[in-house]
Amino acid sequence: MSLIETLRDENQSGPAFIRHIGAGNIILAVLLILYPAVASDFFLTQIGGYTLIFGMIALSLMLLAGYGGMVSLAQITVVGVAGYSVAIFGENSSDVMGFGWPWWIYVPVAVLFAATASALIGLIAVRTEGIYTIMITLAVATAAFYFAQQNYTLFNGFPGYAGLRAPEVFGVNWRDPLPFYYLCLGTASLCYAAVLYGAQSTFGLTLQATRDNQRRMRAIGYNTTAHKVFAWFLSGAIAGLAGVLLVWFQGRISPGTIGVGAAVNVLIIAVIGGLRHPIGPFLGAILVVMMQTFAIDIVGAERFNTLIGLVFLGVVLLSPDGMLGLWEKAKPYLKQNSLRPDP
Amino acid sequence: MSETSNLRDELSSPPKGPTRKQIWVGFGVLVGLVLIWMIVAQWPDWLDAILISKKAFLSAILNGLTLAGLYFLVASGFTLIFGLMRNVNLAHGSLYLLGAYVGYEIATRTGNWFIGVGGAFIAIALVGLIMQILVFRRLEGDDLRQTLVSIGISIVAADLMLAVWSGGTYQILTPEWISGAIKLPVVTAERSNGTLVFLKYPLYRLIVLGVAVAIGVALWLTLNKTRIGMMIRAGVDDREMLSASGVNVHYVFAGVFALGAGLAGLAGVIGGSALSVAPGEDIRYLLASLVVVIVGGMGSITGAAIGALLIGLAEQIGLVYFPTYGVVLTFVIMVVTLAIRPEGIMGKRL
Numbered sequence: 001m002s003l004i005e006t007l008r009d010e011n012q013s014g015p016a017f018i019r020h021i022g023a024g025n026i027i028l029a030v031l032l033i034l035y036p037a038v039a040s041d042f043f044l045t046q047i048g049g050y051t052l053i054f055g056m057i058a059l060s061l062m063l064l065a066g067y068g069g070m071v072s073l074a075q076i077t078v079v080g081v082a083g084y085s086v087a088i089f090g091e092n093s094s095d096v097m098g099f100g101w102p103w104w105i106y107v108p109v110a111v112l113f114a115a116t117a118s119a120l121i122g123l124i125a126v127r128t129e130g131i132y133t134i135m136i137t138l139a140v141a142t143a144a145f146y147f148a149q150q151n152y153t154l155f156n157g158f159p160g161y162a163g164l165r166a167p168e169v170f171g172v173n174w175r176d177p178l179p180f181y182y183l184c185l186g187t188a189s190l191c192y193a194a195v196l197y198g199a200q201s202t203f204g205l206t207l208q209a210t211r212d213n214q215r216r217m218r219a220i221g222y223n224t225t226a227h228k229v230f231a232w233f234l235s236g237a238i239a240g241l242a243g244v245l246l247v248w249f250q251g252r253i254s255p256g257t258i259g260v261g262a263a264v265n266v267l268i269i270a271v272i273g274g275l276r277h278p279i280g281p282f283l284g285a286i287l288v289v290m291m292q293t294f295a296i297d298i299v300g301a302e303r304f305n306t307l308i309g310l311v312f313l314g315v316v317l318l319s320p321d322g323m324l325g326l327w328e329k330a331k332p333y334l335k336q337n338s339l340r341p342d343p
Numbered sequence: 344m345s346e347t348s349n350l351r352d353e354l355s356s357p358p359k360g361p362t363r364k365q366i367w368v369g370f371g372v373l374v375g376l377v378l379i380w381m382i383v384a385q386w387p388d389w390l391d392a393i394l395i396s397k398k399a400f401l402s403a404i405l406n407g408l409t410l411a412g413l414y415f416l417v418a419s420g421f422t423l424i425f426g427l428m429r430n431v432n433l434a435h436g437s438l439y440l441l442g443a444y445v446g447y448e449i450a451t452r453t454g455n456w457f458i459g460v461g462g463a464f465i466a467i468a469l470v471g472l473i474m475q476i477l478v479f480r481r482l483e484g485d486d487l488r489q490t491l492v493s494i495g496i497s498i499v500a501a502d503l504m505l506a507v508w509s510g511g512t513y514q515i516l517t518p519e520w521i522s523g524a525i526k527l528p529v530v531t532a533e534r535s536n537g538t539l540v541f542l543k544y545p546l547y548r549l550i551v552l553g554v555a556v557a558i559g560v561a562l563w564l565t566l567n568k569t570r571i572g573m574m575i576r577a578g579v580d581d582r583e584m585l586s587a588s589g590v591n592v593h594y595v596f597a598g599v600f601a602l603g604a605g606l607a608g609l610a611g612v613i614g615g616s617a618l619s620v621a622p623g624e625d626i627r628y629l630l631a632s633l634v635v636v637i638v639g640g641m642g643s644i645t646g647a648a649i650g651a652l653l654i655g656l657a658e659q660i661g662l663v664y665f666p667t668y669g670v671v672l673t674f675v676i677m678v679v680t681l682a683i684r685p686e687g688i689m690g691k692r693l
Contacts, residue, residue, distance in 0.1 A: 316491045
């Protein structure tokens with residue numbers, strides 16, 4: 001299916017450069033780069049940065065679910081691995097651990113740990129199929145949450161770690177709103193582009209073919225398990241990057257960060273946005289973060305979960321492909337159907 | 344299908360020497376003998392040194408068995424629903440918690456614990472019935488969306504329960520005559536003056552265990568010896584054929600969903616009396632049912648019993664002997680099972 005989409009994209013006209021990246025992506029990039037000109041500090045970090053970070057976490061899920069057909073609820077656990085690695089290897093103010101390594105060592109280590117953890121979870125999850133993956137990853141996420149809460153020597157138990165700061169590099173304090181926004185934007189764009197590129201690479205196509213018919217791919221001679229586990233690794237790297245940004249953003253990490261609520265939240269973002277294109281998770285993140293920020297004024301902080309739960313139920317029941325699905329449905333009405341060439 | 348694989352096993356096994364089954368039975372008898380010795384005998388000092396004390400060990404085992412009973416009650420409903428409808432109902436924990444709250448309300452208002460248990464069973468069975476008819480029936484055959492919907496329901500349910508019953512902890516009071524501890528005919532130690540110290544254990548927890556065993560046996564008999572059970576088993580194997588042979592599968596589905604949900608509600612009251620009722624318990628019991636059915640094999644009542652035993656014992660033994668790593672032990676059991684038998688101990692091949 002996505003192969004057909006790819007072919008259709010290539011049929012579009014325009015200069016080679018724009019055709020290669022896609023006009024929509026270029027407009028989006030320009031808008032996002034210019035966003036700080038109109039946004040206040042609050043909108044830069046609490047809305048902009050937060051959306052991009054959660055968009056990245058949901059993107060890591062989209063990669064697995066959309067291209068690999070494996071819906072994971074353990075993405076937040078992978079984020080937590082990166083976050084706790086930052087707290088343990090970097091500096092924190094909790095007087096536990098905190099090796100004080102420089103950022104250019106602990107960031108790659110954290111991302112690598114996250115990717116490895118994700119690959120290990122994947123190694124367990126790929127032993128079963130379909131719906132079982134959700135159950136197993138949910139069990140992994142819940143077990144990780146309880147473990148982090150009970151263990152004080154490594155995870156500092158219930159309070160977790162505080163005092164995590166983005167470093168000052170090249171004379172720029174990356175904690176300030178504007179640099180932090182651009183840091184998030186840069187990382188998110190990198191991941192988004194990587195997923196877009198990866199989806200059309202040999203590996204990406206193999207993964208999608210495995211999703212559609214694993215038995216046939218195995219019969220042709222592909223090592224489907226290895227491809228799937230590698231997809232988990234890549235997804236873990238994205239979630240790990242997001243995890244580093246998340247703990248820099250929040251300044252702390254505790255078991256609550258990786259709880260079941262948070263795990264489900266990631267799934268909600270990805271499903272509301274749509275799992276068929278990498279832009280979906282970011283759309284979902286915008287909607288959910290906006291709701292989190294502004295719906296509280298309407299329904300009150302206590303009943304917020306009911307609201308988001310109902311929105312999620314509505315999306316799942318009415319539009320299985322999320323906001324992207326709504327867009328697909330609206331498209332024929334926006335364009336004149338009769339003028340389009342037959343596929 | 345299982346018959347052919349059994350046949351294949353028999354054909355491929357070597358004609359001489361002990362078979363696999365004999366080895367397992369022998370192993371089981373050996374473990375049983377060791378356990379009996381550990382219960383009956385006075386422990387030598389070296390064993391006390393390893394396992395803290397006989398009292399701690401036996402309490403851990405008994406607590407583990409009780410917890411296993413509770414887990415079985417929750418997980419049996421989960422596994423029944425999954426086995427028949429391929430529906431991973433992630434709102435199962437919410438049904439447990441709702442059952443506990445409803446049971447608490449009924450029990451405190453009527454002053455009768457048994458009405459509370461029965462009322463919760465009926466109420467949650469009705470909730471399950473409504474969920475099945477209004478929501479899951481519309482999404483039949485779409486596993487992923489059913490699961491996502493059940494996640495959505497559990498979020499809304501958890502929030503609404505928080506709104507009604509707030510964040511406090513409730514304790515459902517059991518009748519006087521089943522509260523309190525009884526002396527078990529097991530000697531834990533001998534005082535220097537020669538009197539024997541017997542193991543004391545709360546009677547209520549033993550009743551929980553008894554109820555779980557009774558319900559387990561009843562479920563097994565229903566499934567294996569009755570006509571309805573035959574329909575359910577046929578539905579697990581092949582829905583379409585059952586439907587084609589003139590059974591209204593939707594009635595069977597609705598009935599099994601109601602039964603599974605009702606069992607979760609019942610477990611809620613029983614668990615809420617043994618432990619306590621508070622927000623967050625829904626996730627705890629959802630995790631427990633997930634791990635139990637992953638380990639035991641999905642859709643199998645016997646598997647749920649085995650899984651519940653393993654997980655309940657592992658959790659309580661872990662709590663006594665390596666406190667902060669108890670969860671890891673549960674997790675290790677799950678991973679090892681998946682590595683050796685991805686379909687679970689009693690599960691069928693995917």
